Amino acid sequence: MMSNLFSIFDPSTNLFYLPLNWISTFLGLMFIPYSFWLIPNRHYILWNLIISKLHNEFKNLLGPNSFNGSTFIFISIFSFVLFNNFLGLLPYIFTSTSHLSISLSITLSLWLSFMFYGWINNSQHMFIHMIPQGTPSILMPFMVLIETISNLIRPGTLSVRLTANMIAGHLLLTLLSNTGINMPNYLIIFLIFIQILLLTLESAVAIIQAYVISILSTLYSNEVN
Template sequence: MMTNLFSTFDPSTNLGTSLNWLSTFIGVFLIPMMFWFIPSRLQIIWIMITNTLHKEFKILMNSQKMNGSTLIFIALFSMIMFNNLMGLFPYIFTSTSHMVLTLGMALPLWISFMIYGWINNTIHMFAHLVPQGTPPVLMPFMVCIETISNVIRPGTLAIRLAANMIAGHLLMTLLGNTGPSLSFIMINFLIITQILLLVLESAVAIIQSYVFAVLSTLYSSEVN
C-alpha cells in the first residue's frame, strides 16, 4: 500500500536498506549472454547501433586527436537507456529518476571537461564567454550570462533526465490507481491507454538517453 504517490520512487526496501539500487547492475549479468552465440542477432543489432553512434559522435566532437573518446559517450548512452527501459518493468526500481544517479553522471563529466579546457585551451575557453559580433557595451553582461549557462549545464542534464522519467511513471501510476473504481468498459479504455503510455515511455527512455549522450558530446567538443 502506497502512503505517498512518490513512494514508487523510494529506493529503500522493507529491510530499511537501499537494495533497490542493485537494479542498476542487472545488466552486468545479462550482457555476457550475447557473446555465447557468435554472431547472435542481438549482437549484430547492438554493433549496428554502436557503429551509428560512433560515427555521429565523431562528427559532433570534431576532433581527430582522441579517436576512442566516443566510447565514453556510447557507454553512457547504453547505461542510461538500459536503466530507463528496466524501470518500465514491474517491481524494478527506476534508478534514473533520482538526481543522485543523473547528477552523478553529469557532474564528473562537466568538471573533467572544464578542467581539461581551462588547462589546455585557456584562450579558447575565454573566447567562448563572448560570442562573436557582441557589441562592446554588452560584453560584461554576455560574460555573466555565458558563465551562468555554463555552470548550470550539469544541473540541466540531470534534471531533464530525472524529470522525464518521473513524469511518465507518475502518470501511469495515477491512471493505474483509478482502475478499481472504474466500470468494465472504462477498464478496457484504461488498459489501452496504459499500453499506449508504455510505448510512449519506451520511446522517451531511448530518446532521453540519446539526448544526454549527445549533449555531453557537444559540451566536450567546445573545450577542444
C-alpha cells in the same frame, strides 16, 4: 495521497532497512540474452549496428581534434542510461535514473572533467568562448555573465531533464492505474489500452533521453577542444 504516490520513487526497502533497490542499476547485464556473447548472432549485429551509428555521429560532433576512443565514453553513457530507463518500465523494479543522485553524478563528473581539461589546456579558447563573435563592446560584460551562468547550470539541466522525464511518465502510469480500482469493467479495458499506449510512449522517451544526455555531453566536450 501524494506521499503514497511519490513513495514509488523511495530507494529504501524493508529488508534489513537497506537500500537494496539500487542493485537494479546493475540488473541490465542479466537481461542480455546469452546468445549476445556468441559472435555472430542477431542480438550482437543489432547492437553493433547501433553502436557504429552512434560512434560515427559522435566522431563527427567531436571533430578531428578529438582523442581516439573518446566516443566510447559517450556510448557507454548512452548504454547505461538506456538500460536503466528500460528497467524502470518493468513492474517492481526500481528506476535509478529517476533520482538526481544517479543522473547528477554522471553529468557533474563529465562537466567537471571537461572544465578542468579546457581551462588547463585551452584556457585562451575558453576565454574566447565567453564572448560570441560580433558582440558589441557595450554588451561584452553581460555576455560574459550570461555565458558563465549558462555554463554553470549545464550539469543541472542535463540531470533534471533526465530525472523529470522519467518521473513524469511513471507518475502518470501510477495515477491511471490507481483510478482503475473504482472503474466499471467496460472502462477497464479502455484503461488497459491507454496504459499500453503510455508504455509505448515511455519506451520511446527512454531511448530519446539516453540519446539526448549522450549527444549533449558530446557537444559540451567539443566546446573545450
